[in-house]
Amino acid sequence: MQNEAAVILPALPLLGGIALFLIDAVWSVGSRSPRYALLSVVPTALSFLAGLLILWEVVEKGTLTLTLPFSLPGISEPTLWGVDRLSAIMVLLITGVSTVVQGYSLRYLLGEADYARFFSLVAVETSILVMLVTSRNLLLIFLFWQLMSLGLYLLMAYNRKRRPSVEAAEKTFLVHRLGDMFFLGGLLIAWQSFHTLDLDRMGEILRETPTLISQGTLSAIVLCLFAGCMAKSAQFPFHFWLPDTMETPTPVSALMHAGIVNAGGYLMNRTSILFAHSPMSMHVVFIIGFVTALFGSSTMLTQGDVKRKLGFSTMGQMGYMTMECGLGAFSLAVFHLIAHGIFKATLFLESGTAIGIARTEPALPRQSAEEPGLPEGFHLSRVLPVALVTLVLPLVIVLGAHQLADIHLSKEEGTVVFLFFSWVTVSQVTISLTRARLFDSFTAAIPWTAFLVLFVYGYIGAGHKFNLFLYPDSSDRALFFSSGGVGWSMFTPIVLLLTAIIVGGWVVAFFRGIRGRQILPAWILSRQESLYLFFLNRGSVEHILLHRLIEPFDRLLWRLRELFDGKERA
Amino acid sequence: MxxxxxxxxxxxxxxxxxxxxxxxxxxxxxxxxxxxxxxxxxxxxxxxxxxxxxxxxxxxxxxxxxxxxxxxxxxxxxxxxxxxxxxxxxxxxxxxxxxxxxxxxxxxxxxxxxxxxxxxxxxxxxxxxxxxxxxxxxxxxxxxxYRRSFLLRLFLSGSISLGLALRPVLLVSLPGEVLFLAALLLLFPAPLSRRTERVVSPEFLKMDVLFFQSLPPLLAFQLLRSVPEGFPGVFPLLGGASLVWGLLGLFRAKTAHYVQEVADGLAAAGMGALTAGMLSGTSQGQAGGLFLAILLPQAALLGGLVLSSLVLRYRVRTMVGLSGSGTMIAPLRLAFLLAAFQGMSLPLVGGFLGEWRLLLGIWARSPFLGAGVLAGLFYSFFLVLAFLRRLFSGDGPVLSRGDGEIVRTLWPGELLAFGTGSFFLLLTDLAATAGHIFGRIP
Known part of the structure; x- marks a missing residue:
């Protein structure tokens, strides 16, 4: 359905940003007053409100499309631009987070030298992101994908006198550009194979004649696109730009961690039909996501800086999101990135206040008065009840929630990972409640358990409904899960292994945290320090790249130059 | 005709x-x-x-x-x-x-x-x-x-262009094609030429930019524009040689001491891609070649004019000497950024469409060479970003006494240069496609 009114979604922030930029260029309003910044904040907020109306219209009437007045090779199809359910949800997330970040920055950045420029850049970047998520053609997506990198670079380096920010911006731009090259390679192969870059048309071709494109070619396309996603979403080994971005002002960090890093997850969803037709690529995606999640979360534990911790936490969450895509649970990845975006933006925006309070309040950070240990009356003989409450009860709750939401774990293998995640999370919560003695009293335990059940059922139910909302076609959902699946012969051992790991982890945690006893073997304990250093140094990926690849290559170039040009050296 | x-x-x-x-x-x-x-x-x-x-x-x-x-x-x-x-x-x-x-x-x-x-x-x-x-x-x-070496190169290049009339005779055999390619590569802004301390003269710089960065891409395009479908027979050899020559230009830019060496290197890299696109004999490759033929002179001239005015003002011509100069004058800042973004092949500043069409053409003939162009694109981006950092970091050169007069007489022309250069950088990406100037959609 045609609806030109949807153009206001990207147009409002773009016009606001340009107007503010021009006013600042002519009259140098600078940091004189926050009221000029409203020129970008208000249009972005209006875009968010318009996004709500558009979402309503999309749900009621279907995808809104718009043709562009020009055409290029690869983007000659009529439906270049449009808003479907996925786009509408992403537009709300982007404009919502951008509005909050800009509103927060009105006072947070007041007095900064390039105050007005910051707001105009955020507004323009918001517009670019909206155009990215509403493009329905791979070449157009790539175009905005690049503009997003440029906008992010300008945003991160907007205060060029701050050297660490500028260096971080350059590193980010460089890594993103490397990903762009893979993305571009993927587009070239796709054009050679499909003779179109229109995503709807590509989907039709794959559905009608799945064997038209060979698995090798399709895997090459998908893996190239995925490499582009890896760079944007800080997947291992392209992750090293993300922690350095902490040098930028807090609002920029919030915008980046809540919105821009999600671009990879969005692209995987937008091109899910391509991914789903290449099972091999799905497994690669899963493995990369798994490594990233493990690496990011482990590194987070070793960092001393609050914002760095949050940065690596983002990396871990992005890895988890990628894992979900690799398992065919594409909608869960979107659900995850929305939830993560909102809570991570909150954490970043609060981190500045928290650090400020900690600096001025002598009682902070509080030292724990006593060692965490066994609550009074807790004995080894009570392992079974503790295990029942903290390990088995969460599993029952989570399984029950899946059953109630009519999620068939046998058909949707990818969902099982979500189950394990929920299990671990709920188990952690119940352990905390147990240690807080909330389960000691029957009257306290009942409401807490009820709340827990309600929460888990609500979360899983919402996730399932979101899946149906985003991918209403059941054949698509079945295709995603079957492509991400590995077959029962392999799936069962994996489930058993994961269960063993979780139970084993619980046992170690129980003995170490509650009993104060170390039960891990000595050869593991002896490697703790080196493992700690490995994660503390972020896996030394950057070091290896610099000293093993770039520097030797530079030396070779200089040697060649000297051979040709004599010994003179700049 | x-x-x-x-x-x-x-x-x-x-x-x-x-x-x-x-x-x-x-x-x-x-x-x-x-x-x-x-x-x-x-x-x-x-x-x-x-x-x-x-x-x-x-x-x-x-x-x-x-x-x-x-x-x-x-x-x-x-x-x-x-x-x-x-x-x-x-x-x-x-x-x-x-x-x-x-x-x-x-x-x-x-x-x-x-x-x-x-x-x-x-x-x-x-x-x-x-x-x-x-x-x-x-x-x-x-x-x-410097006149002698320039004259020699111009004479050689002129001979090639005039010898084009005899092209059908030259290109009937592989040695003929290779000879043609070798002569063609002489047009490139010398990726392998020796480092020289070029004259500190803005006029010289402008002429240098004109001769070795602005005109060669246009000439290469003109020389190769009538390349028929599937010509020359050994595309991986000839196209590959052009790309390698372009990469050498990038390596030269990486180890450059003087500003003009960087400009030479980047122009040579662009010409490598242009030549490979034109030699691919595909309509997309040729359309991309036209894009580059227009964009490379624009970026070179824009950068050359800015650099020549810097040389006039500060009497420096080395990359180290120009540290921080990008932050000193607002129009220069804008011009530097525009030229740099064009060099990075970013959209809306002229590079994206040319890059896309050129890649389509080269990839269609040889994915291997297409991957080489992608690698070159990334490396040139890396270099331009590094130069941008150098120009925008540091305190900047010191203004000599009496240079204020020169600045006053130069600024209208510079402003016009920035304006026209910027206009075309934007025009080629946004508007020129409307009239199918760069070839129809396949």
Whole structure:
């Protein structure tokens, strides 16, 4: 359905940003007053409100499309631009987070030298992101994908006198550009194979004649696109730009961690039909996501800086999101990135206040008065009840929630990972409640358990409904899960292994945290320090790249130059 | 061959500039006398381009030729304004008379004659070289120490262009093709030339930019534009050689000491991609080649003008010496950023569409070489980003006493250069595709 009114979604922030930029260029309003910044904040907020109306219209009437007045090779199809359910949800997330970040920055950045420029850049970047998520053609997506990198670079380096920010911006731009090259390679192969870059048309071709494109070619396309996603979403080994971005002002960090890093997850969803037709690529995606999640979360534990911790936490969450895509649970990845975006933006925006309070309040950070240990009356003989409450009860709750939401774990293998995640999370919560003695009293335990059940059922139910909302076609959902699946012969051992790991982890945690006893073997304990250093140094990926690849290559170039040009050296 | 109408003589219109100029006293009227004929000429070309076949000229003229002419003319205009302002030059009065006709006739010839097929094409390119050769000999400002090597290269390049008329004879065998390629690569801004401390003279820099960064891409495009489908037979060999030559340019830029070395290296890299695209013999490769042929001179000229004004102001010509200079003057900052983003092939500043079409063409013939272009694109991005960092970091060079006067006399021309350069960088990406100038959709 045609609806030109949807153009206001990207147009409002773009016009606001340009107007503010021009006013600042002519009259140098600078940091004189926050009221000029409203020129970008208000249009972005209006875009968010318009996004709500558009979402309503999309749900009621279907995808809104718009043709562009020009055409290029690869983007000659009529439906270049449009808003479907996925786009509408992403537009709300982007404009919502951008509005909050800009509103927060009105006072947070007041007095900064390039105050007005910051707001105009955020507004323009918001517009670019909206155009990215509403493009329905791979070449157009790539175009905005690049503009997003440029906008992010300008945003991160907007205060060029701050050297660490500028260096971080350059590193980010460089890594993103490397990903762009893979993305571009993927587009070239796709054009050679499909003779179109229109995503709807590509989907039709794959559905009608799945064997038209060979698995090798399709895997090459998908893996190239995925490499582009890896760079944007800080997947291992392209992750090293993300922690350095902490040098930028807090609002920029919030915008980046809540919105821009999600671009990879969005692209995987937008091109899910391509991914789903290449099972091999799905497994690669899963493995990369798994490594990233493990690496990011482990590194987070070793960092001393609050914002760095949050940065690596983002990396871990992005890895988890990628894992979900690799398992065919594409909608869960979107659900995850929305939830993560909102809570991570909150954490970043609060981190500045928290650090400020900690600096001025002598009682902070509080030292724990006593060692965490066994609550009074807790004995080894009570392992079974503790295990029942903290390990088995969460599993029952989570399984029950899946059953109630009519999620068939046998058909949707990818969902099982979500189950394990929920299990671990709920188990952690119940352990905390147990240690807080909330389960000691029957009257306290009942409401807490009820709340827990309600929460888990609500979360899983919402996730399932979101899946149906985003991918209403059941054949698509079945295709995603079957492509991400590995077959029962392999799936069962994996489930058993994961269960063993979780139970084993619980046992170690129980003995170490509650009993104060170390039960891990000595050869593991002896490697703790080196493992700690490995994660503390972020896996030394950057070091290896610099000293093993770039520097030797530079030396070779200089040697060649000297051979040709004599010994003179700049 | 397309029949050209008598209106083609309109390309002589800019010659009114040097004729009218001496008739007016120094000052604003002299400037107007210089600008107006050229501006009128450019306006006519623009109108023709917009109206298409039913436009000003009776016979249809190739759109590519019109676009090239417009591009070159607009780009050269600022140089025309700046060159006569050379302070205390011994031959200052002779310069407009020499340069104006040469530059504008070259622009016209390149656009119109070069748009025709076969011998007309070769003749057009040869004419350009002869004109420049004449200008070079006549212009006393060109440093004598470098004249010999430049003359040699120009002579070789001119021989190639004139020898194009004999191309069917040359290209019947593999040795013939290889010889042709070797001669063609001589056009590149010397990726392997020895490091020289080039003369500290903004005029020299402008001429250098014109000769070795702006014109070679246009000439390479003109030389290769009639490459037929599937020509030459050994594309991986010839296209690969061009790309390797371009990569050598990038490596040279990485280890550059002088600013002009960087410019040479980047222009050579762009030409490597352009040549490979044109040699691919595909319509996409050739359309991408045209994009690059227009964009490379723009970026080079824009950067060259900025650098020449910096050299004038600060008397520095090394990369280290220019540290921080990008932060000093607002228009320079904008110009640097525009030229850098163009060098990075970012969208909206001219690089994206050319890059896409060129890659489509090369990839269709050889995915291996296509991957090589992708690697080169990333490496050039890395280099440009590093140069940008250098230009925007540091305290900047110190202004010498008395240079304020020069700055005052130069800024209108520079502003015009930034404006025109920026205009075209934007135009080529946003507007030029509307008229199918760069080939129809496959």
């Amino acid at each position: 397309q029949a050209l109408s008598p209106e083609i003589l309109l390309i002589l219109l800019p010659l009114l500039s040097p004729l009218l100029r001496p008739l007016f006293p120094a000052g604003r009227r002299k400037v107007w006398a210089t600008i107006l004929p050229v501006a009128f000429f450019l306006l006519l070309i623009l109108l023709q381009l917009l109206k298409g076949e039913g436009g000003l000229f009776v016979s249809p003229l190739p759109e590519t030729g019109l676009l090239l002419t417009l591009c070159l003319g607009v780009l050269l205009l600022p140089i025309l304004l700046i060159l006569p302002e050379r302070p205390a030059a011994p031959h200052a009065g002779r310069l407009p008379a020499v340069w104006l006709p040469c530059l504008l006739l070259s622009a016209g010839a390149l656009g119109f004659l070069g748009s025709g097929p076969g011998r007309v094409l070769g003749g057009g390119a040869g004419l350009i070289f002869l004109l420049f050769l004449g200008a070079l000999v006549l212009d006393g400002a060109f440093p004598g120490a």
